[in-house]
Amino acid sequence: MQLELSVDRSSPVPLYFQLSQQLEAAIEHGTLTPGSLLGNEIELAARLGLSRPTVRQAIQSLVDKGLLVRRRGVGTQVVHSQVKRPLELSSLYDDLEAAGQRPATRVLVNKLVPASAEVAAALGVAEDSDVHRVERLRLAHGEPMAYLCNFLPPGLIDLDTDQLETTGLYRLMRAAGITLHSARQSIGARAATTEEAERLAEETGAPLLTMQRVTFDDTGRAVEYGTHTYRPTRYSFEFQLLVRT
Amino acid sequence: MQLELSVDRSSPVPLYFQLSQQLEAAIEHGTLTPGSLLGNEIELAARLGLSRPTVRQAIQSLVDKGLLVRRRGVGTQVVHSQVKRPLELSSLYDDLEAAGQRPATRVLVNKLVPASAEVAAALGVAEDSDVHRVERLRLAHGEPMAYLCNFLPPGLIDLDTDQLETTGLYRLMRAAGITLHSARQSIGARAATTEEAERLAEETGAPLLTMQRVTFDDTGRAVEYGTHTYRPTRYSFEFQLLVRT
DNA sequence: GTAGTCAGATTGTCCGGACATACAGATTGA
DNA sequence: TCAATCTGTATGTCCGGACAATCTGACTAC
Numbered sequence: 345m346q347l348e349l350s351v352d353r354s355s356p357v358p359l360y361f362q363l364s365q366q367l368e369a370a371i372e373h374g375t376l377t378p379g380s381l382l383g384n385e386i387e388l389a390a391r392l393g394l395s396r397p398t399v400r401q402a403i404q405s406l407v408d409k410g411l412l413v414r415r416r417g418v419g420t421q422v423v424h425s426q427v428k429r430p431l432e433l434s435s436l437y438d439d440l441e442a443a444g445q446r447p448a449t450r451v452l453v454n455k456l457v458p459a460s461a462e463v464a465a466a467l468g469v470a471e472d473s474d475v476h477r478v479e480r481l482r483l484a485h486g487e488p489m490a491y492l493c494n495f496l497p498p499g500l501i502d503l504d505t506d507q508l509e510t511t512g513l514y515r516l517m518r519a520a521g522i523t524l525h526s527a528r529q530s531i532g533a534r535a536a537t538t539e540e541a542e543r544l545a546e547e548t549g550a551p552l553l554t555m556q557r558v559t560f561d562d563t564g565r566a567v568e569y570g571t572h573t574y575r576p577t578r579y580s581f582e583f584q585l586l587v588r589t
Numbered sequence: 590m591q592l593e594l595s596v597d598r599s600s601p602v603p604l605y606f607q608l609s610q611q612l613e614a615a616i617e618h619g620t621l622t623p624g625s626l627l628g629n630e631i632e633l634a635a636r637l638g639l640s641r642p643t644v645r646q647a648i649q650s651l652v653d654k655g656l657l658v659r660r661r662g663v664g665t666q667v668v669h670s671q672v673k674r675p676l677e678l679s680s681l682y683d684d685l686e687a688a689g690q691r692p693a694t695r696v697l698v699n700k701l702v703p704a705s706a707e708v709a710a711a712l713g714v715a716e717d718s719d720v721h722r723v724e725r726l727r728l729a730h731g732e733p734m735a736y737l738c739n740f741l742p743p744g745l746i747d748l749d750t751d752q753l754e755t756t757g758l759y760r761l762m763r764a765a766g767i768t769l770h771s772a773r774q775s776i777g778a779r780a781a782t783t784e785e786a787e788r789l790a791e792e793t794g795a796p797l798l799t800m801q802r803v804t805f806d807d808t809g810r811a812v813e814y815g816t817h818t819y820r821p822t823r824y825s826f827e828f829q830l831l832v833r834t
Numbered sequence: 835g836t837a838g839t840c841a842g843a844t845t846g847t848c849c850g851g852a853c854a855t856a857c858a859g860a861t862t863g864a
Numbered sequence: 865t866c867a868a869t870c871t872g873t874a875t876g877t878c879c880g881g882a883c884a885a886t887c888t889g890a891c892t893a894c
Contacts, residue, residue: 424809564669662887
């Protein structure tokens with residue numbers, strides 16, 4: 345069957361983007377079934393009244409997302425496996441909300457403190473200089489799920505406790521005009537100390553999932569350093585990843 | 590200072606790839622310092638005797654890798670933060686070897702077994718049909734580090750125990766002509782059972798880091814399903830990730 | 835002095851074409 | 865019958881050009 349595709353040249357949205365979105369929607373919706381050929385680029389371009397480079401750009405973006413596979417001499421086809429999303433830089437809050445869990449946050453600490461050596465190194469600021477320290481308890485369905493301790497350099501964002509209780513940190517940062525670009529993460533596990541256990545309603549010595557992360561904006565500045573502990577019975581890290589080529 | 594760049598038109602290596610590799614090397618080597626402008630595309634193209642689309646393709650590949658940032662009206666500059674690698678689909682064996690640890694593998698099980706419901710679902714094969722089951726203990730410096738249990742569909746690869754002891758599973762699969770494409774991972778933690786503790790020389794109830802993974806090739810077939818447990822005192826997952834744009 | 839405006843610079847998008855390269859299947863030869 | 869070769873098809877690479885969108889900084893007007 346013929347796929348219904350069309351582009352709006354009067355729209356400010358780039359043509360290749362319009363096309364890639366329609367193709368992605370068709371894949372998501374099942375109109376383009378896994379394994380099916382996409383039809384050659386030349387004809388597709390002619391059918392849409394676009395040039396081949398534009399069509400290629402649209403297809404390439406979906407190849408990069410892992411939705412399509414190109415084979416020289418064969419064609420472009422939809423991958424069989426259900427690709428979800430390739431581990432984006434998302435916040436726990438958004439993840440929980442998307443999963444239908446009603447997330448809640450209890451802000452335990454929100455103040456300026458002198459940076460420890462560890463924090464100073466991670467954020468690239470001078471030791472003992474002032475940094476924001478935010479400690480939060482993240483709940484889902486009223487049950488504690490994670491304990492989040494974050495450090496931010498000063499002057500970057502105005503951290504309002506009320507806002508922190510109603511939304512995620514990443515969303516606040518994006519809203520403040522910070523372009524999140526990359527992050528360096530480390531995921532591990534360890535036994536809960538008595539203090540940690542108490543916070544998360546676990547037993548002392550119970551296994552905890554830990555995550556440390558330094559986030560950078562597009563200028564390469566470190567904009568956030570966080571040390572998080574999760575209850576492994578309530579949370580695990582799930583993600584899809586692609587090979588780099 | 591002027592960066593020394595040149596391309597070899599007689600080489601079968603694509604021109605844009607030659608350029609991107611030279612730029613990447615210059616960034617890695619420090620010749621291109623973080624924050625420095627790359628010079629505009631037009632002039633760069635003229636200097637190298639290339640067309641602008643070719644130069645753009647080279648630059649774009651580095652932008653995708655997170656090494657460069659483009660700004661309309663400003664230019665292209667090197668990001669400040671030290672980007673390592675964006676979480677490729679690597680094997681524990683390669684990771685350890687790259688880190689200078691001398692990895693060793695002890696194959697505990699290597700046989701065909703009927704697929705359980707869980708395995709059948711992950712690999713997309715019929716329940717009770719034959720699948721390879723491989724259990725391995727991964728050691729570093731003679732100390733147990735991880736227990737790896739993997740399942741593979743039959744007919745895909747010849748699993749030789751000797752080879753499994755001297756290299757990683759992924760390397761074997763790639764050598765067998767399998768193109769690894771994507772994987773779905775889940776990382777969590779739990780307390781060690783007595784059996785698990787014994788295998789890894791830990792105490793019963795000690796925290797363990799767990800990872801489950803289904804790997805797909807470029808046709809979308811599931812080619813491997815694995816359940817791994819790591820000693821968190823010896824291993825943690827470290828990776829860099831980029832925002833998708 | 836401050837805000838608005840304008841011009842230059844640079845990347846973003848798009849076009850049309852050309853040739854190279856690799857794959858699959860049909861044809862041909864032994 | 866089987867293997868080597870040819871051929872068509874589709875993507876991969878590359879070119880040269882055109883115009884649009886956006887950012888920076890300087891200029892101008894109030």
